[in-house]
Amino acid sequence: MSELHCLFCGVAVRGRREHVLPSWFLKRHNGQGPFTTEVNGEPVAYASGVVERDHLARLMLPVCGKGEEPAGGRDCNGWLNTAFEQPAKIPVRATLDDLKPIDGPAVRAFVRWAVKTLLLASHPDAERSEPPQRDRSAWEFPDDWLPGLRTTGDLPADLSLWLGIIDPSATEESRAPDEQFLLPRIHHPHTAGGPGQATNLGFGLPDGRMAQFQLLSHPVMEIGHPADEAGLVLKLWPLPPNRLDINALPILSQEDSRRIARTFVRGGTSIGLMPGQTWLPEGLLSPRIRIRPVGTLSRGQT
Incomplete structure (x- = not known):
């Protein structure tokens, strides 16, 4: 070993x-x-x-x-x-x-x-x-x-975290948008780039529900979450809310959980950006890109 x-x-x-x-x-x-x-x-x-x-x-x-x-x-x-x-x-x-x-x-x-x-x-x-x-x-x-x-105590840049509350027994029709974004690998001359990548982790709650967390790494990308824009999940990072009450969050179904988990798909094309540029998604599983100057807001961001 x-x-x-x-x-x-x-x-x-x-x-x-x-x-x-x-x-x-x-x-x-x-x-x-x-x-x-x-x-x-x-x-x-x-x-x-x-x-x-x-x-x-x-x-x-x-x-x-x-x-x-x-x-x-x-x-x-x-x-x-x-x-x-x-x-x-x-x-x-x-x-x-x-x-x-x-x-x-x-x-x-x-x-x-x-x-x-x-x-x-x-x-x-x-x-x-x-x-x-x-x-x-x-x-x-x-x-x-x-x-x-370890040195600074600061978490890596360009991370986003969302929280959704899942009830496995819920029978209502799924409300989470069935959208998927193919995440590219970013190359940038002056900023740390790399691949877009996402992970999901759920923790059981004492009442039988589940707290589902989704972490996304999106270097030099402006990217929102369709379930967040629909008001179904809560964005926790990089700007934590002043108050967190999981009982106030919408109750989602198992199908909602599956849709959220597969929102971000790794393995898109390699994208070379110039200073002052960032990547925004366009279309479902589309390798196409749109470039806007850094600071321009993408859909659903304020």
Whole structure:
């Protein structure tokens, strides 16, 4: 086995530590199974064909801890706990366990935690502690994303996060627009580019509903969400709302969940942009582009 290195500071680490879904969060699901892993709204089975399990699988990443840090000390495990986990514990429990509204700094702590969690879950080195292993394409991670996060505390630029509330028992006709955007790979001479890519992660709520988060990386792109424009999901990042009350959000069906999960499709053409230009989507799964100067608002943005 090749030597593992911390994703944040590069020091060699002895093993994989749990950081994507911490133990304090996993404990909230004890006794709440069965659980499934879904990709684009479809359950993923073990090799045996079973799709349900009685516990959540752990996602593991190589991150240094005490005793493994280089000279001068980093302890990236401890830093993640201080910077993200501890500030989010009370807001996450209030929102996802007690279904209570949160305000102000609590919303920001909750949202930063959610962005961090989905971001790390998308890393190519993230592995489940048991089957099934990764069953979807991991994101391409620029080399400076996680070291930059460690140094500055700032999440990578050009990320957007949305939240929708799903009721698997809902029988109403789907309301989410059935639109898909083919995300290109952006090349820009003066700005970090890369591919557009999206990931989805859902957490069960005590009343049987599900909180579905969708994180989108859109370098040098102005792109909205059709379900957001329809008022069906709430945009949480990069500008967290002042108040978050999941009971005030629309109730969506399982079909809505599937449509939202497949809104953004990776693998579009490579696009070269010049300074002062940005990319906007046009059409359903269309490789065509429109270029507007940076600062011009796209559809649905204010």
